[in-house]
Amino acid sequence: MANSELPILVAGGGIGGLAVALALARKGRSVQVLESSADFREVGAGIQLGPNVFRMFELLGLTGAINASAVFPGNLVMRDGLSGEEVTRIPLGAEFRARFKYPYAVIHRPDLHQAILDAVRRHPQVRLSASVKVTGFEEAGERVVVMSENGASYEGAALIGADGLWSKVRAQMLGEGKPRVSGHIAYRAVIPTPEVPAHLRSNDVVLWAGPKTHLVHYPLRRGELYNLVVVFHSNRYEEGWDTYGDPEELRERFRGQRPEVLEFMSMVNAWKMWVLCDRDPVSQWSRGRVTLLGDAAHPMLQYLAQGGCMAIEDAVVLADQLQAAKGDVAAAFLAYQRERYLRTTRVQLTARFYGDIYHAADAVRDLRRQLLSGRTPEQAYNGVAWLYDGI
Numbered sequence: 001m002a003n004s005e006l007p008i009l010v011a012g013g014g015i016g017g018l019a020v021a022l023a024l025a026r027k028g029r030s031v032q033v034l035e036s037s038a039d040f041r042e043v044g045a046g047i048q049l050g051p052n053v054f055r056m057f058e059l060l061g062l063t064g065a066i067n068a069s070a071v072f073p074g075n076l077v078m079r080d081g082l083s084g085e086e087v088t089r090i091p092l093g094a095e096f097r098a099r100f101k102y103p104y105a106v107i108h109r110p111d112l113h114q115a116i117l118d119a120v121r122r123h124p125q126v127r128l129s130a131s132v133k134v135t136g137f138e139e140a141g142e143r144v145v146v147m148s149e150n151g152a153s154y155e156g157a158a159l160i161g162a163d164g165l166w167s168k169v170r171a172q173m174l175g176e177g178k179p180r181v182s183g184h185i186a187y188r189a190v191i192p193t194p195e196v197p198a199h200l201r202s203n204d205v206v207l208w209a210g211p212k213t214h215l216v217h218y219p220l221r222r223g224e225l226y227n228l229v230v231v232f233h234s235n236r237y238e239e240g241w242d243t244y245g246d247p248e249e250l251r252e253r254f255r256g257q258r259p260e261v262l263e264f265m266s267m268v269n270a271w272k273m274w275v276l277c278d279r280d281p282v283s284q285w286s287r288g289r290v291t292l293l294g295d296a297a298h299p300m301l302q303y304l305a306q307g308g309c310m311a312i313e314d315a316v317v318l319a320d321q322l323q324a325a326k327g328d329v330a331a332a333f334l335a336y337q338r339e340r341y342l343r344t345t346r347v348q349l350t351a352r353f354y355g356d357i358y359h360a361a362d363a364v365r366d367l368r369r370q371l372l373s374g375r376t377p378e379q380a381y382n383g384v385a386w387l388y389d390g391i
């Protein structure tokens, strides 16, 4: 097969892998997505979508599908988990849309994944191969050969590693150790909205910020579901604990916090646990005909709610650069990396900082109040403009 006829291989069919498959297919490229799971589907809970990613949805033809299941909250609200006082609020209504040109939304992760998957399936030049766990790759002249755990190998014109935090493609390319364990753990749950007492329901994204903890809640799927996330620092994990946590530990970590926080926590019987990790930013994640995308390139803590949004931005930029480079894949991958790495570095570092602000105690808690309370919407918008103005 001539090199120009070979597909671009994508390791990983998560949000980032599917988004880049779609972006490339819309430019006429053939793509093969290699996904380790038996199905192309997402597990997990809610995901927040900043206005920066809505522009990407427009470019990818996804806006209608996203809008059909997303919820458009009224405000982003931070409350103090101990006193209950409102620390700050970012209104997401008309003023926000006028400022950033696009809305802010929350969506059930499987709905987002399905919307991209449905769009990908409309392109016959994208091949979706499930149950393929990528183990490594070899560059052979103008081709890349990808090896998988089941012994099969795949030949492509290029390889995009979109295989997430524990990326095999990254491990081979950069030869680093494991991701950085933050010592923070998230429990997530999605429950039917009727199970949430009326006095606790809200159309806002509400974050209850407590010492070394926070709880976030917001509605999902046109309001039919309710998303709950709790995050806490865990010394037990830092000593090597990596199994499911127990609700008893949760009660202990949130002891003394507002009744609303405790009531939300008591509604969930089965929490799903995520151990939160990231990496220090790097400036090089492309080499020859191989590059990285999404969490494989720039894994971040979730405190800015932007990891998925960044993966989708990556996808659009990468497809644009490949088209502009007219066949020079290595040059395209370097140009893509150059265009992306400072923005994603800033998001990675700011996410860590936001974690400190959310989990503040004592003096930092007082500073949080001083810095954030009393801001006008305009001042709040200016604080996030570098991110939400988009690319």
Ligand SMILES: Cc1cc2nc3c(=O)[nH]c(=O)nc-3n(C[C@H](O)[C@H](O)[C@H](O)COP(=O)(O)OP(=O)(O)OC[C@H]3O[C@@H](n4cnc5c(N)ncnc54)[C@H](O)[C@@H]3O)c2cc1C
Binding pocket: 011, 012, 013, 014, 015, 016, 017, 034, 035, 036, 037, 046, 047, 048, 049, 132, 133, 134, 135, 162, 163, 164, 165, 166, 167, 168, 186, 188, 274, 293, 294, 295, 296, 302, 304, 305, 306, 307, 308, 309, 310, 311
């Ligand atoms: C608690 C929490 C809350 C979050 N909230 C938000 C939010 O509100 N907004 C937001 O934008 N982001 C959020 N994120 C971040 C977001 O989930 C990630 O940044 C996003 O999923 C990254 O997408 P990805 O496709 O790069 O990687 P992943 O979603 O990890 O997908 C990687 C895919 O590759 C597959 N895979 C892995 N290894 C292999 C292999 N060897 N071979 C083949 N396939 C492989 C996996 O099965 C998976 O399908 C949150 C994350 C967490 C943990």
